[in-house]
Amino acid sequence: MELAWYALLGLFFATYLVLGGYDYGVGLALAGDADPRRRRTALNAVGPFFLGNEVWLVAAVGILFGAFPLLEGELLAGFYPAVLGALAGVILVTAGVQLRSRPARERIRARWDRVVVVGSALAALGWGALLAGLLQGVPLHADGHVAGLGHLFTPFAAAAALATVALVAVHGAAFLALRLPAADAAGAARLTRRLVPVALAAVGAATVLGLLSDRVRAAVQRPALGVLLPVALVAALLVARAALHRRRPGLAFAATSVALALPVALVGAALWPFVLVSTVDPGASLTVADAAASEPTLRLLGWLVLPLAPALLGFQLMCWWVFRGRIDGRAPVYW
Amino acid sequence: MDTLLLARLQFATTTSIHFLFVVVTLGLVTLLVGIQTAWVVTGNPKYERLTRFWGQLYVINYVLGIATGIVMEFQFGLNWSGLSRYVGNVFGAPLAIETLVAFFLESTFLGMWIFGWHRLRRGVHLALLWGVALTAYASAFWIMVANSWLQNPVGYEVRDGIAHLTDFPALLTNPSLGMAFGHVVSAALLVGGMLMAAVSAYHLIRRTPDFALFRASLRIGLVTAALAITLVQGFGFAQFGPVGAVQPTKFGSGADADALIAEWTARFGPGDYTPPVLANVGLGFMILIGLGLGALWLLLPLLWRDWVIRLRFPLWLLLLGLPLPFVAVILGWIAREVGRQPWVAYGLLPVDQAVSPVAAPVMLASLIGFSLLLGTLAVTNWTLIARHAARGADDPALGRPPGHPADLRPEPAFA
Numbered sequence: 001m002e003l004a005w006y007a008l009l010g011l012f013f014a015t016y017l018v019l020g021g022y023d024y025g026v027g028l029a030l031a032g033d034a035d036p037r038r039r040r041t042a043l044n045a046v047g048p049f050f051l052g053n054e055v056w057l058v059a060a061v062g063i064l065f066g067a068f069p070l071l072e073g074e075l076l077a078g079f080y081p082a083v084l085g086a087l088a089g090v091i092l093v094t095a096g097v098q099l100r101s102r103p104a105r106e107r108i109r110a111r112w113d114r115v116v117v118v119g120s121a122l123a124a125l126g127w128g129a130l131l132a133g134l135l136q137g138v139p140l141h142a143d144g145h146v147a148g149l150g151h152l153f154t155p156f157a158a159a160a161a162l163a164t165v166a167l168v169a170v171h172g173a174a175f176l177a178l179r180l181p182a183a184d185a186a187g188a189a190r191l192t193r194r195l196v197p198v199a200l201a202a203v204g205a206a207t208v209l210g211l212l213s214d215r216v217r218a219a220v221q222r223p224a225l226g227v228l229l230p231v232a233l234v235a236a237l238l239v240a241r242a243a244l245h246r247r248r249p250g251l252a253f254a255a256t257s258v259a260l261a262l263p264v265a266l267v268g269a270a271l272w273p274f275v276l277v278s279t280v281d282p283g284a285s286l287t288v289a290d291a292a293a294s295e296p297t298l299r300l301l302g303w304l305v306l307p308l309a310p311a312l313l314g315f316q317l318m319c320w321w322v323f324r325g326r327i328d329g330r331a332p333v334y335w
Numbered sequence: 336m337d338t339l340l341l342a343r344l345q346f347a348t349t350t351s352i353h354f355l356f357v358v359v360t361l362g363l364v365t366l367l368v369g370i371q372t373a374w375v376v377t378g379n380p381k382y383e384r385l386t387r388f389w390g391q392l393y394v395i396n397y398v399l400g401i402a403t404g405i406v407m408e409f410q411f412g413l414n415w416s417g418l419s420r421y422v423g424n425v426f427g428a429p430l431a432i433e434t435l436v437a438f439f440l441e442s443t444f445l446g447m448w449i450f451g452w453h454r455l456r457r458g459v460h461l462a463l464l465w466g467v468a469l470t471a472y473a474s475a476f477w478i479m480v481a482n483s484w485l486q487n488p489v490g491y492e493v494r495d496g497i498a499h500l501t502d503f504p505a506l507l508t509n510p511s512l513g514m515a516f517g518h519v520v521s522a523a524l525l526v527g528g529m530l531m532a533a534v535s536a537y538h539l540i541r542r543t544p545d546f547a548l549f550r551a552s553l554r555i556g557l558v559t560a561a562l563a564i565t566l567v568q569g570f571g572f573a574q575f576g577p578v579g580a581v582q583p584t585k586f587g588s589g590a591d592a593d594a595l596i597a598e599w600t601a602r603f604g605p606g607d608y609t610p611p612v613l614a615n616v617g618l619g620f621m622i623l624i625g626l627g628l629g630a631l632w633l634l635l636p637l638l639w640r641d642w643v644i645r646l647r648f649p650l651w652l653l654l655l656g657l658p659l660p661f662v663a664v665i666l667g668w669i670a671r672e673v674g675r676q677p678w679v680a681y682g683l684l685p686v687d688q689a690v691s692p693v694a695a696p697v698m699l700a701s702l703i704g705f706s707l708l709l710g711t712l713a714v715t716n717w718t719l720i721a722r723h724a725a726r727g728a729d730d731p732a733l734g735r736p737p738g739h740p741a742d743l744r745p746e747p748a749f750a
Binding site for chain 2: 047054062063067070080095296305308311315333334
């Protein structure tokens with residue numbers, strides 16, 4: 001029962017990283033484009049999906065609160081700086097994207113676009129640092145509380161946060177290569193292929209720092225899965241690059257999506273049966289089973305969520321289906 | 336300053352800003368459903384223009400509703416980890432249900448609604464707005480279930496110091512839920528109606544060429560607001576009985592309150608178990624505003640032969656009265672939330688046990704940072720709403736046909 005809920009939590013958060021990830025990647029891409037028309041086209045390529053993407057985060061936190069209340073408190077409060085950064089980023093992006101085209105003046109729109117760029121970077125940094133923080137363990141004491149915040153500021157967490165920014169940037173560019181009008185898509189594909197080596201370098205740096213870190217080596221319960229993570233990331237990035245070379249943007253986007261979803265699954269699996277590994281007192285580590293809500297709560301949520309899951313997914317699929325394909329001159333423009 | 340006070344200030348700030356936006360969201364979406372349904376049924380282009388104009392204001396307003404809502408959701412874990420630790424088994428359930436059952440779909444539908452003009456069949460497009468509205472109400476309901484549980488914890492038992500869910504239906508029949516939900520929903524309708532009437536009044540005062548359009552929305556807004564204020568008053572006064580019964584200390588002292596305080600002193604040790612007076616001062620002002628707004632009924636007869644427009648002063652009254660319902664809803668929430676102090680969950684979990692063990696400087700940085708961020712965004716958002724409201728219904732970006740020159744217009748070089 002706990003495992004099922006843990007998997008569902010991971011599924012929602014991973015889907016958020018994939019879907020929200022291309023929002024932020026497109027947001028980062030705005031920084032490199034001086035042409036107002038192209039910036040607006042990029043945002044409207046995300047257009048109809050934008051609101052449906054970030055709901056996966058809200059739902060993931062909802063599941064976290066409902067099914068893992070103990071974890072919710074310690075995770076969010078224990079990683080305060082990372083969560084604060086990610087949260088500020090999410091808010092800046094959500095406000096920036098939706099409001100940027102309401103003023104008519106191009107200069108003000110450009111200012112909003114900078115807000116989106118900063119927000120996208122903050123969100124990617126924050127979530128990357130959070131995942132790294134889980135891998136390197138936390139100073140969880142026997143009283144059940146995480147002490148202090150300094151534990152988060154390590155070279156590994158910084159490198160992982162930067163690697164997440166790079167992955168998100170590749171992912172967003174791959175999304176644009178898939179969705180922009182044919183004339184603009186070539187530029188996006190070039191950008192993706194140019195970003196892949198950067199992402200490879202960032203993933204490599206994070207891997208080396210992770211392997212060197214005593215805390216990561218001690219916290220990871222299944223080293224094989226821990227090593228598989230960077231290998232899979234590198235493979236996904238190379239597939240994306242090769243796919244774009246062969247003009248298969250769909251495959252490239254699938255590969256970058258895998259690159260964003262995998263870290264969630266592998267971090268969860270590598271720490272299992274724990275979710276928060278204590279660096280100070282092995283006995284204080286929090287297992288998934290201990291973190292879960294009690295039986296009646298999980299059963300209630302199960303009865304409510306199971307029948308609804310097809311509807312949630314169905315309406316998202318409807319959105320993807322209705323607005324599938326490349327945007328063109330007939331696509332609605334609102335953002 | 337201590338962490339507890341800072342965390343409470345942050346909660347108060349975020350919640351207040353959040354509610355100022357969601358109350359408009361809930362009210363406007365109800366009116367929009369009516370207007371768009373009228374458009375689809377009658378095919379009258381006036382209703383299409385009304386849907387686009389009010390829909391645009393609704394969508395701008397929605398942005399800050401989400402932004403502040405996300406902060407609220409995270410804040411429980413960031414600042415109130417004791418809440419999830421001790422009562423998360425019960426309190427977390429309605430919040431999880433709200434995100435999955437309501438908000439998830441609401442936002443998905445709204446994204447399709449915004450981009451679905453000229454692309455989806457009219458019936459499907461209308462159904463999406465109905466979906467947005469229904470899930471918005473569901474969202475309000477589950478949030479009120481969660482909040483009512485904090486006011487009056489029910490359906491649980493404490494084992495090893497942690498609350499476990501025993502009776503979920505009890506959460507839905509909580510005495511502090513029913514009337515409060517009706518009160519909040521009718522307050523949202525009041526705010527939506529007043530906003531519609533006030534913006535229309537502004538255009539009628541300025542004699543904007545769109546007379547027929549704003550005459551229509553003035554009538555819709557005014558009638559809605561008048562009906563809603565009566566419901567607000569009814570549900571409001573009906574609350575005193577059930578709420579006073581389950582929270583004797585909320586509305587001042589009495590024999591019940593003294594007995595309860597004596598019981599708490601025996602169980603939790605000596606302490607100050609009375610809420611600050613601030614709560615009831617605000618309540619008094621809110622009731623004054625609520626009774627004053629009852630005067631909306633006096634304007635209804637003036638709808639006959641458009642006297643409400645011809646006399647002009649009623650238009651000014653509607654325009655200048657717009658801040659009143661906003662002030663009232665905030666005062667109402669202060670009365671409800673400050674009135675449960677010093678408890679997070681009334682009689683079960685004191686606030687000082689619920690706050691996260693975070694250092695005060697970190698909490699202060701978070702308070703200042705998020706207050707500035709959300710405050711700035713809120714003011715920017717209201718400015719945008721006001722500008723779009725003042726610009727009129729000529730050509731809102733929402734629902735503009737694709738390939739329209741306004742989307743492609745280059746910036747004038749001298750601007």
